[in-house]
Amino acid sequence: MSEVTDSREGDGADRQWIPREREESLCPCKSRLSYARCCLPFHQGKAKPETAEQLMRSRYSAYFFRLIDYLVETTHPDTRAPGLRQELGKVIHHANWSYLTILGVSQGGKEDKRGKVEFVAEYFVDDEPYELHEVSRFRRFKGAWKYLDGKA
Numbered sequence: 001m002s003e004v005t006d007s008r009e010g011d012g013a014d015r016q017w018i019p020r021e022r023e024e025s026l027c028p029c030k031s032r033l034s035y036a037r038c039c040l041p042f043h044q045g046k047a048k049p050e051t052a053e054q055l056m057r058s059r060y061s062a063y064f065f066r067l068i069d070y071l072v073e074t075t076h077p078d079t080r081a082p083g084l085r086q087e088l089g090k091v092i093h094h095a096n097w098s099y100l101t102i103l104g105v106s107q108g109g110k111e112d113k114r115g116k117v118e119f120v121a122e123y124f125v126d127d128e129p130y131e132l133h134e135v136s137r138f139r140r141f142k143g144a145w146k147y148l149d150g151k152a
Contacts, residue, residue, distance in 0.1 A: 028064040029057035030100050043070050048145070052108025052115030052138035055145040057100070060121060064097045076139055076146035095123045095130075113140050 027038035039061040041047035042054070049055035055074060062070040068088045075084060099122040108115020114137070121132045136150040 027057075028061045028097065028100070030102075031057060035061070043067055050110050050145075052112070052136075052145055053102065053105050053117050055138060055147065056102075056117040056119065056136055059147060060097065060100045060119075063092070063095070063121075066092045068092060074145075074147055076141055076148045078141075079147075079149050095125050097121060097123045108138055108145075114138065115145075 023036040023040060024034055027033055027035045027040075029039055031038045039058040042049055042058040043062060043065070049058055059071060059074055061067075062074075068085060071088055072080065072085050081087070101120045101122075103118040103120060104116075105118075106116040108117065116135055116137055118135045119133075121134075123130050123132070132152060134150040134152050137148040138145050139148045140146070
């Protein structure tokens, strides 16, 4: 898995480090844990989510921090569009994610092979508020949880 990099447009440099403030701040996924104790190990490839909900939360945080490589890598190969990386690169900087609420989880535990997570993710585009209400499906691939698809 790739290192976490800062993929902001226009700065021209990938950074292999995470600012201490980001590590110590609460994780964007609203787990009430610090980013360093929650999603950062997944983003750095030092750990793998043990549940579908952990993967869903880590993917939300990846959108929050604009970690395209992680989003591509955690998408199931059966549903990963060939141009996913390029498409994400075009749109990921338009949305500013602000809040995540998990509404329900079905299966997706440590011993399961499939799972569903229903959530509402709030975000802004050009200062206009939006909500994404989705039921995401997850399935294991070679032992690791992957995002399969979602219905809004």
